[in-house]
Amino acid sequence: MAIEIVPVTPGFAAEVGDVDLARLTPEELEAVKQAFWTYAVLVFPGQTLDAEQHLAFAARFGPHETTIAVHRPDADKKLRVRREFADVSNLDPEGRIWKADSRVREFERANRLWHTDSSFKRLPALASFLYARSIPPVGGRTEFADLRAAYDALPEATQRRLEGRVAEHCIAHSRARIGFTAFTEEERKAMPPVPQLLVRTLPQSGRKTLYLASHAGRIVGLPEADGRALIDELIAHATQRQFVYSHRWRAQDLVMWDDRCTMHRAMGYDDLRFPRDVQRATVSDVANSCEQEGVQAVLA
Ligand code: OGA
Ligand code: MN
Numbered sequence: 510m511a512i513e514i515v516p517v518t519p520g521f522a523a524e525v526g527d528v529d530l531a532r533l534t535p536e537e538l539e540a541v542k543q544a545f546w547t548y549a550v551l552v553f554p555g556q557t558l559d560a561e562q563h564l565a566f567a568a569r570f571g572p573h574e575t576t577i578a579v580h581r582p583d584a585d586k587k588l589r590v591r592r593e594f595a596d597v598s599n600l601d602p603e604g605r606i607w608k609a610d611s612r613v614r615e616f617e618r619a620n621r622l623w624h625t626d627s628s629f630k631r632l633p634a635l636a637s638f639l640y641a642r643s644i645p646p647v648g649g650r651t652e653f654a655d656l657r658a659a660y661d662a663l664p665e666a667t668q669r670r671l672e673g674r675v676a677e678h679c680i681a682h683s684r685a686r687i688g689f690t691a692f693t694e695e696e697r698k699a700m701p702p703v704p705q706l707l708v709r710t711l712p713q714s715g716r717k718t719l720y721l722a723s724h725a726g727r728i729v730g731l732p733e734a735d736g737r738a739l740i741d742e743l744i745a746h747a748t749q750r751q752f753v754y755s756h757r758w759r760a761q762d763l764v765m766w767d768d769r770c771t772m773h774r775a776m777g778y779d780d781l782r783f784p785r786d787v788q789r790a791t792v793s794d795v796a797n798s799c800e801q802e803g804v805q806a807v808l809a
Contacts, residue, residue, distance in 0.1 A: 512537050514544050521655040522550040522754040530763060531562040538569055545636075546713035549767040550653050550754060556763045558640060563763070564593055564790050567638045571792030574627060574634060577680070580699040583612075595626075595789040597639065599780045606784055612691070619683045620775040622723035623654065623748055625768045626791055629680040629724040631703040634768040635794040642786040644758045648778030649785050652755045656719040656770045659747035660708065671719075674707040675729040675799060675806045676740065682726035704729065704806035706798040707743075711770060718770035719747055720798060729808065747772065758787075769794065 513526040523544055528537055530553055545551055573593040587602045599607050607614045627634035679702040681692060709720045721744055728736030756764060766773060799806040
């Protein structure tokens with residue numbers, strides 16, 4: 510049976526049916542890829558995947574990332590899931606709901622800000638694959654913003670002004686926005702600021718897109734306050750409702766998104782009461798965004 514692709518929004522999110530991600534034929538993989546480059550968020554309901562199968566599907570798109578949790582001061586304590594996964598759940602290594610004052614809970618609160626995954630790495634993410642093993646009865650949505658459509662909607666003069674601009678991304682920037690500054694020396698050293706293009710071109714579709722995240726802190730060549738104001742203005746523009754798809758999770762949904770041209774954010778739920786076991790596999794892009802387009806970038 511041919512896989513079925515049903516748009517959820519006209520050009521941004523689609524549901525994919527009649528497919529088992531644990532048993533993809535080459536033709537089905539090709540159809541998924543084509544849909545992925547056309548849309549940027551794909552929802553696969555009702556998937557039954559163990560950790561291996563989840564990782565194997567992601568690996569069809571690129572090399573796995575390693576979670577930044579390995580830099581955490583408590584990383585020697587066991588991680589709950591393999592290091593190829595970002596554990597986006599509210600569970601501790603023993604599988605209990607985290608405590609109100611836990612460091613991980615505080616750190617993960619930054620997922621409530623609009624961001625794209627791993628733009629703070631020199632080699633950023635290409636795509637993320639989030640799989641829901643259990644979900645809260647209410648709340649806990651994930652929202653996605655289409656940065657290609659947001660780019661297209663900008664006035665031409667603004668598009669021209671942004672061309673070739675480089676932003677500095679650092680995980681410390683997004684954490685500072687939520688008042689988290691308790692990085693260890695080891696974490697700071699492991700995750701220094703990196704350059705990324707503000708506007709990029711997607712090789713598969715030829716479309717241009719903004720490349721934005723709460724991890725962006727300043728713009729090279731602009732006074733710090735002006736850069737920050739521009740970033741905030743662009744994030745506000747790109748997250749207007751017409752660019753946003755809001756995903757209500759079902760258990761066993763796998764949702765994949767293109768980190769190069771989307772932002773996402775976690776919505777609230779009663780995280781001290783309901784387990785929400787969601788795990789993310791993430792694959793790297795082919796190169797830093799500046800390098801991909803031959804833009805020289807030197808951070809001040
Ligand atoms: C992520 C993320 C949001 C959510 O997995 O990268 O930001 O709703 N998740 O869990
Ligand atoms: Mn994320």
